[in-house]
Amino acid sequence: MIEVKNLTKKYGDHTAVKNLSFTVESGTIYGFLGPNGAGKSTTMNILTGCLSATEGEVLINGHDIFEDAIEAKKCIGYLPEQPPLYLDMTPLEYLSFVAKAKGLSKAEREDQIVEVMQVTGIEKVAHRLMKHLSKGYRQRVGIAQALLGNPEIIILDEPTVGLDPMQIIEIRELITKLGKNHTVILSSHILSEVSAVCSHIMIISKGELVASDTPKNLEAMFQGTSTLRLTIKGTEAQAKEIADSIDAIDSTLCRPGEDGQTYVQYKSHADRDFREEVFFAYAQRQIPILAMSIKHVSLEDVFLQVTQEDKTAKEVPVQEENHAEETKTQAEPEESTAVGGEEA
Numbered sequence: 001m002i003e004v005k006n007l008t009k010k011y012g013d014h015t016a017v018k019n020l021s022f023t024v025e026s027g028t029i030y031g032f033l034g035p036n037g038a039g040k041s042t043t044m045n046i047l048t049g050c051l052s053a054t055e056g057e058v059l060i061n062g063h064d065i066f067e068d069a070i071e072a073k074k075c076i077g078y079l080p081e082q083p084p085l086y087l088d089m090t091p092l093e094y095l096s097f098v099a100k101a102k103g104l105s106k107a108e109r110e111d112q113i114v115e116v117m118q119v120t121g122i123e124k125v126a127h128r129l130m131k132h133l134s135k136g137y138r139q140r141v142g143i144a145q146a147l148l149g150n151p152e153i154i155i156l157d158e159p160t161v162g163l164d165p166m167q168i169i170e171i172r173e174l175i176t177k178l179g180k181n182h183t184v185i186l187s188s189h190i191l192s193e194v195s196a197v198c199s200h201i202m203i204i205s206k207g208e209l210v211a212s213d214t215p216k217n218l219e220a221m222f223q224g225t226s227t228l229r230l231t232i233k234g235t236e237a238q239a240k241e242i243a244d245s246i247d248a249i250d251s252t253l254c255r256p257g258e259d260g261q262t263y264v265q266y267k268s269h270a271d272r273d274f275r276e277e278v279f280f281a282y283a284q285r286q287i288p289i290l291a292m293s294i295k296h297v298s299l300e301d302v303f304l305q306v307t308q309e310d311k312t313a314k315e316v317p318v319q320e321e322n323h324a325e326e327t328k329t330q331a332e333p334e335e336s337t338a339v340g341g342e343e344a
Contacts, residue, residue, distance in 0.1 A: 001026050001183075002047065002153065007056035009042050009207075016042045018207040020056070026152070029179040031198035031215075032187040035307050039207040040187050041081065044157050047185075048078040061152065077151040077182075081158040083142030087131035091122050091141045094130065098145045116144040120174060136167030143174065154178055155185045160193060172197050191300050205307040218302045228275060230264040231257065231291040232282065239264045242281045248274040261290065 002024035009017040017039045024030055034040045045051035047058060049065050049072060058065040063072035086094055095116065099109040117123045120140040125133055130141060139159055146154055156175065160168045168190075175197050178184055188194050194201060195215050203211040211218060232239060236254040239262055243252040253265040268274055275294060282289050 001059075001061060002185075003057075003059040004043075004047070005057040005059075007043070007046065007058065008054045009039070009046060009051070010054045016207055017046070017053075020204070020207065020209055022202060022209055022212060024153075024183060024185060026183050028200050029175065029184040029186065029198045031194035031201040032185055032204070033191070033194060033201060033303060034204035038204045038307070040204055041157060042207075043204070044078075044080075044155055044185070044187060048076055048155060049073050050078075074149065075152050077146030077149065077154045079139075079142045079146045079154075079156045079159055081161060083138055084145075085130055085138060085141060088129060090127050090129055091117070091133075091137075091144070092126040094141065095144060095148065099148050102149045104149060112148055112150065116147040119147065119177070120144040121170075134167070135162050136164070136170065139163065139167075139171060140174070143171075143178075147178075152183060153185070154182045157187045158189065159186065160188065160190060168193070191303060203303060203306050210306040211302065226268045226274070227295040228266040228268070228278060229291075229293050229295070230266070230278070230289055232262050232264060233260055233288040233290060234262055234282075236262055238262075238285065238287055242278070242285070242287075245281060246274060246277050248272065248277065 004020060004022050007017055007020040008015065020039075020043065032040055032044070042051065046053050047060075047065065049069050052066070058072075060072040061075045063075070065072045086097075089097070092113070095113045096109060099113060104112060117126060120143050122137060122140045122144060125137055130138060133141070143154075143156070143159065146156070159175070160171050163171065172193060175184060175186060179197070179199075186194065186198060199214060201211070201213065201215055201218060202209060230239075236256070239254050240252055243249045243266060248268045249266045250269055251267045255263050257263050266274075266278065273294075275292065279289065279292075
């Protein structure tokens, strides 16, 4: 378990981490989110003993990272954003070097190196120079070195940056597997990745913790506004008339399309699904609905709300939607995505 109490880190007049406090329970995969410059990497470097703090306390399984660093570090495996690899070594040579540096006996080294190579799937490249490996395999080697010594806590800083889509999927599956036997803290800018693998999320902004809960609870906490988008074979006046007849609809935006179509956006703050009401209202007036989609609160929405200076929701005009979205032919929830980077 990790306990962080009133942690502060200052660089001159700049405060990177401000009075940060949280607890990481054992056996959980934590997502650590925040915009650039929020203090994520600084916090991770302090947790791993790579950086001192200006104020505060960090306990790793009861060991103070500042006062009892050797024992505290034995509990942690760390993969920084740039894996600390020696590219003129093979993975086997490198892992042997790291195992010696961690103080493992010869018998322990041999057994654990075989085990971490199997867990991370790098056995078939064990004897190739790392400078000839893809970035996906280099990341796997970086995770393998973090696993040596069998630490209870694994900290991964942006483990999928620069990987291609297939490599990202493979690393996600590996992280999920690690979560069965370790406590994992994962920092990532890819919100879909965090939502897919993490059971608890912490969001940091300007060095302060602004949200901490399960993905489901965070989304429920910020639920409240529903956006329904339609393509109808009718007029703007008809769309507004129907909106006036449904209490759940608070605002309406319309714009004309081709062939007598109108693109409509309804917003509601009512805590209910009002699609059926809209469907039957149009059916009663014999106005065809050609497409319908509803937007649900996503982790991306939560992230933007708690990290933006202006917490006021900004309404997106219908005319700014792209054509692909306008021509959907069936109702489906919208999902936020992010690109994991280009292939090395």
